[in-house]
Amino acid sequence: MGSEIEIQFAVERLLARYVASLDEDRLEEWPGYFTEECRYQIISAENYEQHLPIGVFFADSRGMLSDRVSALRQANVYEAQRYRHIVSSTLILGEEDGVVRAQSNYLVLRIMHDGATAIFSSGRYLDRVSFRGKGPLFVEKLVVFDSRRVDTLLAIPL
C-alpha cells in the first residue's frame, strides 16, 4: 500500500492499462488484470439496484474470463468491432486488508467495421482492487451500466 495519492495513482493506472488492452484488441491480456479467484459481472443499474443476481455476463474465476476471450476468438459469430473506453472520476472509497474499493465512470463507444460509431454503454465500475502479492489486481469488478438496453449484442467485455 502507499499514501492516498499513490493508491489513487495505482488504481487509475490499473484502469488505464485495463481499458487499453480491451480497446487495442489485446483481449488475451484482460484476465491478467484479475486475481485467480475473482468476480466480474456486467449488470444493468436496474438489476443491480433491485439486488437481482443475473445480468449480462458473470464470472467467478480467471478461467471463466479466459473462456470469454477464447469464445470470442474461436467460437462466436459477431461482426468485427472495437471499443473506445473513456474512464473518469475515479473515487477511492475505502480500504480493508490491502483491498481498496474504488468507483469510476466509464463511457464506451463502439466502432463497427463499417465505421458506424455509437455510444454503446455508459455506467460505473465498482471495483475492489487487491494490493496484496503481485497487485494491484481486480478482486471484483462490477460493470453497472446505466441503460437497460443493449444494442444488438455485447461481445467484447466492458
Place this chain on the structure above:
Amino acid sequence: MRNALDLAWPEGGLTRVPYPVYSRADVYAEERARIFMGPVWNFLCLEAELPQPGDYRASFVGDVPVVVARDLDGSLSAFENRCAHRGALLCLKRAGHGREISCVYHNWTYDLHGNLTGVTFERGIARKGGMPPEFKREQHNLRRLRVESFAGIVFGSFSAEPPPVDRYLGPEIAQRIRRVMRKEMKVLGYNSQILPNNWKIYVENNKDSYHASLLHAFFTTFRMNRLSQQGGIIVDESGGHHVSYSMRATDRPSAEYDGTALRAKREDYRLADPSMLEGVDEFGDGITLQILTVFPAFIVQQIQNSLAVRQIVPRGVGETELLWTYLGYEDDDAAMLMRRQKQSNLVGPGGYISMEDGAVGGFIQRALAGAEEQSSIVQMGGNEVCSQDTRATETAVRGFWQVYRRLMGV
C-alpha cells in the same frame, strides 16, 4: 394471390415467405390490428411480478402500451396505457403500486381496472369552465383486455375470440409450459436487447431448430444441442405454438456431424473453467434443452438450468426489443442459484448462444433491399406443419406462417 394488403404471396404454400413482409410499413400496421390486437393471447407479465394487491406494471401487446395490475381484491386486470383525455401514457415507470393511476398531464384518475374515477375540475373553478353536463365519466373508461393467468404467466387479449389460454395452447404446449413453470417462480434478472430486425425474423429464429447447431458453436462443440440427440418438435394443432426439445445424454455418433465440415464444430476447443456447463437434471426427464414459443411473440426457455421467458416487442418495421426475464424458483438453494447465474452466460444480449441470434437477424434485414420480388425457402422437413421426431426441420416456422397468413388474410 392478392388481398386487401396488396401483398403477393408466391406459389409454394407455406414453404415460401416473401421478403417484403419484413420491410413494409403497411404490413407492420396490419400486424398490430390483425395479430397482436386480434384473436391471440399475448404475454403481459408474470404473476411473480405482481405479488401484492395494488401492484401494477407497464407492458406491451405488440407495440401497444398496456398496464397490467393486481387489484385490491387480488384479481388481475389489464387496460391500455393511454389516458382517455389527451392520450398521454399513464404509467411512465416500469412498475408501480397504489389504489389508482393518475395521468400527469391533467390529473385524470383511473382505478386498477382502468375505470375513469376522477376528472379534475370536472365542475370547473368557481362555477366557471369544467365539463358540460353531457360528459359522462363512465363512457370514457380505458379499453380493457381479457386477462388470464396460466402457470403463473399473465396473458392478455384485446379480442373476445380466443378460447381460454389452456385451450389456445393445446394440451402438449400447455404441459411443456407447466413443466418449466412448475412451482413458485422468482425473477432473477432482466435484460433488454435491441434487435436490428423485424420482429418476425426473431420469432422464426426461435422456431428454427435447424440453425441451432450450425450457427451456435457452443451448442455443437460442447454437445449441448446437436440434431443427433434424441428430441423433437411438437407443433400444436393451430401451427402457431411449438416446443423443441433435446436430451444431451442421448447424443450418438453421427456421420452427418462427424463427416461434415461445420464451422460450429470445434473438436479442439475446451473451457478453462467448465463449471458453467455443469447442469443438473432438475426436471428428472433428461431434457436438457426446451425452447417453446406461443403465437405470436412469446418464448419460454430452458437451457440446462437457465430458465427465462422472452417477450418480443416490435419497435418499428426494422427494430425489435427483446425483453428477457430470467427465472428461478422461490426454493432454489445457493448452489442452484449459482448454476442459473453461470448458465445465464449462454443467453441474453451477451450470451455465448444468444448474441449470435442478435446478430443474424440483422444480416437478413440488411439484405432486404432488392429482394422485393423474392422469397425465402422454408422447406426442411417437408412442406407440412406437423410434429416431428427430428429437429432437422422447419416445420414450426411453417406453422407460424400458417397462422400468420390466416389472421392477416394473405
